[in-house]
Amino acid sequence: MTAGRPEPLTARLARYPVSRYPVQHATTQFHLGSALLAAGEPAAAREALTVARRIFGEAGLRLEESKAGNMLGIALRESGRRAEAATAFRAVAESFAALGQPAEQAAASYNLGLVLRDAGDPAGAQVAWTAAGESFLTVGRPAQAAACAREHGSCLLTSGDPEAARRLLEEAAVLAERAGDLPGLGAALNVLGLALLATHRPSEAVETFRRALGAFPRTVRPAEYAMAKANVALAAAQAGQEARARLAARQSLAVPAAAGTVRSQARQVLAGLPPPPGNDLLDVLDDEPPDRWTATVREEVLRLVEAPAPERQAAVAGFLEGALGRPAATLPLVQNLLHVLLELPPAAYDPMVRAVVAAAGDPGLSAEDRDALARTMQSAMARFPVPQWDRLAADFEGAAAGSGATLGWR
Numbered sequence: 001m002t003a004g005r006p007e008p009l010t011a012r013l014a015r016y017p018v019s020r021y022p023v024q025h026a027t028t029q030f031h032l033g034s035a036l037l038a039a040g041e042p043a044a045a046r047e048a049l050t051v052a053r054r055i056f057g058e059a060g061l062r063l064e065e066s067k068a069g070n071m072l073g074i075a076l077r078e079s080g081r082r083a084e085a086a087t088a089f090r091a092v093a094e095s096f097a098a099l100g101q102p103a104e105q106a107a108a109s110y111n112l113g114l115v116l117r118d119a120g121d122p123a124g125a126q127v128a129w130t131a132a133g134e135s136f137l138t139v140g141r142p143a144q145a146a147a148c149a150r151e152h153g154s155c156l157l158t159s160g161d162p163e164a165a166r167r168l169l170e171e172a173a174v175l176a177e178r179a180g181d182l183p184g185l186g187a188a189l190n191v192l193g194l195a196l197l198a199t200h201r202p203s204e205a206v207e208t209f210r211r212a213l214g215a216f217p218r219t220v221r222p223a224e225y226a227m228a229k230a231n232v233a234l235a236a237a238q239a240g241q242e243a244r245a246r247l248a249a250r251q252s253l254a255v256p257a258a259a260g261t262v263r264s265q266a267r268q269v270l271a272g273l274p275p276p277p278g279n280d281l282l283d284v285l286d287d288e289p290p291d292r293w294t295a296t297v298r299e300e301v302l303r304l305v306e307a308p309a310p311e312r313q314a315a316v317a318g319f320l321e322g323a324l325g326r327p328a329a330t331l332p333l334v335q336n337l338l339h340v341l342l343e344l345p346p347a348a349y350d351p352m353v354r355a356v357v358a359a360a361g362d363p364g365l366s367a368e369d370r371d372a373l374a375r376t377m378q379s380a381m382a383r384f385p386v387p388q389w390d391r392l393a394a395d396f397e398g399a400a401a402g403s404g405a406t407l408g409w410r
Contacts, residue, residue, distance in 0.1 A: 009035060018055065026055035030068050033075065042078035049075055066095040070108050077111070082119040086112060103144075106135035110148055122155050129155075143184055146175035150188045157191065162198035169195055186215030186224060193231055202239035209235055218255065218302055226258035233269040242273050243283035247300065254303040281315075282322040282333075290332060298340045304355070305348035312351065317359035324369055324376070335380040342388055349395075357399040 009032040016024040033048035049072040056065035073088035089112035096105035113128035133148035153168035169192035176184035189212035196205035209232040216224040229252035236245035249266040252258055258266075276283075281300050285293055304312045323333040341352050360373050381392045 022055050023059055023061070026052045026059070026061075026064070026068075029055070030064070030071070033068075033071055037071070037075055037078065042075045046072065046075040046079060062095065063099055063101065066092045066099065066101075066104065069095070070104070070111065073108070073111055073115075077115050077118070082115050085115045086119065089115060102135050103139045103141060106132040106139070106141075106144065106148075109135070110144070110151075113148070113151060117151070117155055122159050125155055126152050141179075142175040143179035143181040146172045146179060146181065146184050146188060149175060150184070150191060153188075153195070154191050157195050157198065162195045166192065166195040166199060182215045183221070183224075186212045186221075186228070189215065190224075190228055190231060193235060197235055197238065202235045203241075205235035206232060206239055206241065206244070213299075218299075222255050222257035223259060223262075226252045226255035227262050229255070230258075230262045230266045230269070233266055237269050237273060241287075243276065243278075243280040245269055246273055246276055247280045247284055251299055251303045254306055256306075279318045279322040281319060282326070285329075285333065286326075293332070293336045294339055297336045298343070301337075301340045301344070301352065302348075305344065305352060309351065309355070313355045313358050316352070316355040317362055320356070320359050320373055321365070321369070324372055330376055331380055334376050335383055338377075338380055338384070338392060342384075342392070350399075353395050354399045354403065357396055357403065361400070361403075 009028055012028045013025065013032070016028055018025040029048045029052035033045040033052060036042075036045035036048060049068055053065055053068035053072055056062075056068055069088055069092040073085045073092065076082075076085035076088060089108050093105050093108035093112065096102075096108060109128045109132035113125040113132065116122075116125035116128060129148040129152040133145045133152070136142070136145035136148060149168045149172035153165040153172060156162075156165035156168065169188055172188035173185055173192060176182075176188050189208050193205040193208040193212065196202070196208055209228050212228040213225060213232070216228055218225045229248045233245045233249035233252060236242075236248060246269075249269045252266040253263060281297070285296060288296055300315075304315055307315070319337065320334070323330045326333065337356070341349060341356075344352060356377075360377060361370065365373070377396075381389050381396075384392065
């Protein structure tokens with residue numbers, strides 16, 4: 001049976017008239033309701049699930065009746081019928097308890113908490129989430145327990161108790177990480193960062209939001225990545241980390257999938273900060289341990305590959321010139337840049353190579369600086385395995401030949 005598409009299920013109903021095949025008819029109605037919910041049609045889903053619940057009940061199939069009732073509660077909630085949804089979830093929670101189904105009972109209690117929160121009953125919601133979380137832990141489902149703690153903590157935060165929220169959100173992050181639930185971990189860390197800001201711990205919030213970024217890869221969850229970046233910017237500004245705040249705000253704004261509210265926050269952070277006195281990326285790297293340089297450079301390169309060519313070239317030139325001004329760190333800084341370039345797909349790699357070649361041959365540099373930069377680039381390339389070194393040297397030579405720049409990258 002294809003549960004994800006309503007059309008085949010509707011046709012299947014005709015093959016199973018309720019008078020002859022009541023259980024098959026109810027099962028099809030259940031899957032139809034689930035498919036309609038997934039398709040964003042809660043009103044139609046409500047009708048199908050109501051039928052399924054009734055027929056399962058008439059057939060004495062209590063477990064199936066309860067499962068249909070749980071889905072019906074979701075349809076009622078998504079239809080805005082909160083009181084009916086709460087009644088449905090309470091009923092199925094009791095039914096699952098009587099049937100000895102603790103995981104399903106916990107799921108119903110979790111859903112009840114969502115409804116009560118939406119209905120303006122945070123205390124009732126918190127009771128429901130506490131019960132659900134304890135049950136999920138009992139049956140060994142840490143990801144679901146983490147979701148309960150996250151919703152509970154978020155509710156406490158919006159209710160004005162950030163310290164209590166922080167403790168629950170820390171628990172949610174631990175549970176999500178234990179479960180290997182990266183999206184859940186990122187969501188918990190993002191709200192935890194907000195709780196830390198609300199308790200006047202901006203430096204801790206910066207690190208927490210940065211951990212959230214690790215759970216929201218830019219290429220996989222771009223909207224969440226942009227949100228976490230904007231929050232890094234906000235926390236860094238409050239912590240007095242102006243270079244990091246500017247860098248993170250620009251990176252958030254560069255994500256096409258960023259929500260309007262996220263863009264607004266990032267712009268507000270930028271508007272409240274003074275212009276950069278130097279190169280923000282290098283200033284941030286100055287305060288970073290070397291083992292975090294690659295990740296920090298990568299995040300900025302991902303912004304630059306989508307920037308206009310003049311902006312990209314200017315940023316690369318500023319980075320290389322600034323690296324020359326840090327003699328003890330020049331070689332590892334350049335090596336980190338090349339390492340990130342090698343990770344890029346061709347569509348992003350090629351324009352970045354052209355930008356590096358153009359920056360290295362910038363006539364604005366003194367002959368001494370151009371020579372020093374060329375030697376540094378060659379030394380950095382030579383530190384890679386031979387296939388990678390050969391690729392870098394060949395591609396830089398090709399880009400130089402194509403632009404009429406000086407050769408000599410091997």
